[in-house]
Amino acid sequence: MTNFEVRQYDAAGRLGKVEVPRAGVTVETPTILPVVNPHVQTIDPAALESEFGAEILITNSYILHKSDELREPALEQGLHDLLDFSGAIMTDSGSFQLAEYGEISVTTEEILEFQHDIGSDIGTPVDIPTPPDVDREQAEDELATTQDRLERAASVDTGEMLVSAPVQGSTYPDLREQAGHHAVETGLDVFPLGAVVPLMNEYRYADLADVVAACKRGLGEVGPVHLFGAGHPMMFAMAAALGCDLFDSAAYALYARDDRYLTVRGTQQLDDLDYFPCHCPVCTEYTPDELDSLDEDAREDLLARHNLHVTYGEIRTVRQAIRSGNLMELVDSRARGHPSMVDGYRTLLDHAEQLERSDPASKHAMFYTSHESARRPEVLRHHERLDRFDLEGDEVLLTEGGSNDRYDETWGVLPPFGPYPRELSETYPLNAETPERTDRAACEAAADGVARLVDCHPKVSFTLVHDDWPETALTRVPDQVRVRDLHERD
């Protein structure tokens, strides 16, 4: 089991540190592992380290194992010298090739031994990346094979090398959850969520959110979680909020080759850009026309650098958001990059109860920034907390306006939270910033809060004074509550 220390949570997002003993380094998370192709290096690993601050990268041990030119040098010099990179190096096993081409010619034991011999810091067994939507029997059978291989991997002596335990199970949440449990039980170190690339390629962010949430239920809070093959900065915030710590991708390089330009709001084709919507060192130095006029190698190099700047910039943005306690606000903003990201965000909020468990008890004032905000973990927690307050008296006023002596007790009401004891009005989460122009979703959530409070105190007589709530909210208020609009004459 790896040494993984979580410094701070926000939703299920974690600011953490992974100790990588063989490399003698500690890697800060969330982070991205740039994929380095041993044969073709768009940006050489030394530059990844010095210019972009890469603490870790990933390369493919199966490619090295099969390569007549590179196999021996890798064994003789070791990976760190071969690639000229002093940080942590993770190696993949050939599972991707297995998924693509149907077979590979090594076993888990062989490839782990090879990874160890070439000096990898984090090795990977040969798991079976079961694609989405296969029938259940295939998903179960392949998961059994994967689990068998993880157990073998756990029994191989790999010295200080960490070993990852990929979590499979296709699009079956119960299999993913069970696979997560099993992976932890193996005692292995890093937990890649496998075979999610097809979901991302098809913009199925809703399904991705369900898969990640299911895996996390099984994994619990031990060890770093790696969203295998995820490298588009548009989804880092969402994946981090669900509890992913590591990302990896060759996108920065592969996209550059095709003149594709990454942004946190999606991918652009260089040809479609008249202006660079970016302020990285490349985009402040060149215009799209200037880049276009360069020869292919120079253009590819600069585009790859832009792609890396945006990628690392978004990693820092996610880290700072966790630090500031506004990761969910970042998710809300990033979700507007594409309708399928909205689907992902709405699905993430289906798991608000799960995210609430690790969300800090107090943090930066919440910003209510959309209808979706009404379903945030903070709102859910306030509703749950309503069960624990005492009420004094038989006649209680819940109001968005001023207090009134005719009642035994007066509580405040704030959409989306609902009722709260007035002395808490300046405390978290009731110090939230909310729009003046509130929305139905907020009023409905507040009405649900009222219903919850009423349910806990069946003998109390409640009066609710609301500020112009819509009918859809008022119908959620229990019948026994007297309801008045704030602006209505008494």
Place this chain on the structure above:
Amino acid sequence: MTNFEVRQYDAAGRLGKVEVPRAGVTVETPTILPVVNPHVQTIDPAALESEFGAEILITNSYILHKSDELREPALEQGLHDLLDFSGAIMTDSGSFQLAEYGEISVTTEEILEFQHDIGSDIGTPVDIPTPPDVDREQAEDELATTQDRLERAASVDTGEMLVSAPVQGSTYPDLREQAGHHAVETGLDVFPLGAVVPLMNEYRYADLADVVAACKRGLGEVGPVHLFGAGHPMMFAMAAALGCDLFDSAAYALYARDDRYLTVRGTQQLDDLDYFPCHCPVCTEYTPDELDSLDEDAREDLLARHNLHVTYGEIRTVRQAIRSGNLMELVDSRARGHPSMVDGYRTLLDHAEQLERSDPASKHAMFYTSHESARRPEVLRHHERLDRFDLEGDEVLLTEGGSNDRYDETWGVLPPFGPYPRELSETYPLNAETPERTDRAACEAAADGVARLVDCHPKVSFTLVHDDWPETALTRVPDQVRVRDLHERD
């Protein structure tokens, strides 16, 4: 009247070019005019030009006029030499000082003559910046004074120097609109919307949207519109979508002095940052700790540079969004930076009919990215277009599912647009990308479309087959329409 050419619209946003004859340059818009203080230059104007691509800046002629050290050098060398800037230079008149200190010692004629004499490319009369929320009499009186001064300004011979015509009127939409009309009638060249800084300082983005929309109704589409004193990149997209072309601000420098760090999602205090949520040349080179350890001058310089990189990066992002036809998607995303920006966005959408007038008839596929998207100009236009379609037959099916021969004609239905002739399904705006998990707002807008079509064809018998619309949408469908759920047995 200035030569202002609009190359492309998106909503009321404009990609344009302002000819500035005295400077012999053309300035691309939207753009920002960095405020340069003649006495203290955090980043010198030559660097603004060479490093940040500034084509235009603004400085204060009243400060020069009052300065014993700078008055003569400005008159002798001219502003361009004095500041070392070869682009266009706009000058303010002292109106700000008037608003701050209650009086200034020059007339419009004197200051325009001085601006002309020091070589300003765009001069400004001494208008009265009436603050928000004053009583109507004050707003009217001061507007009359401003209008009188604009008329005097129009009669001064200023050679090739352009002259701006500030639009005042406090928070009275009808006064702002009337002031816009009057400003255009003066024949002056550039139209600053005045006295909006108090609204921005108080995060009153909803009121700001109403003020801008009112001014624009009066101004129409002539000449560049300048949101005076607006320099925070978080609101460029929203202001541009309402039809603002020019921004100006000293924020990059003033904020840097106070260790404040601009982002498109708001302002951060340097002390609160463990990671730079940014990928500009400064933030890729330094960590917050490193910046913090520098001496004050070096830190201020680097923070100002960061602030400018973000500012110009957002200007390019807005330009590219207009070019790509997705400015409203950018507004949607940026609105999530603060609840008061959500208020601003919701208020902007109150003016969808106004924005629709300049929105292109066809552009990039619309992305539906929030409940707010249901109120976009594109949806409104589709609803208006429903009046112009012919229907064949007496029995018409409107359906989210497949067609049915039992009806004389089958139309498709797509939330948020509503009904459409099937042959248009691949054309703009019906090629929109929408979330799988649609929302009430989209279904309700679609129901409004159904109602509109039914209203145009009172003799036709309609059947609506919808995909699980909520009650709030179904109640908007006229009673005479037969309604079925797609998943209900026939």
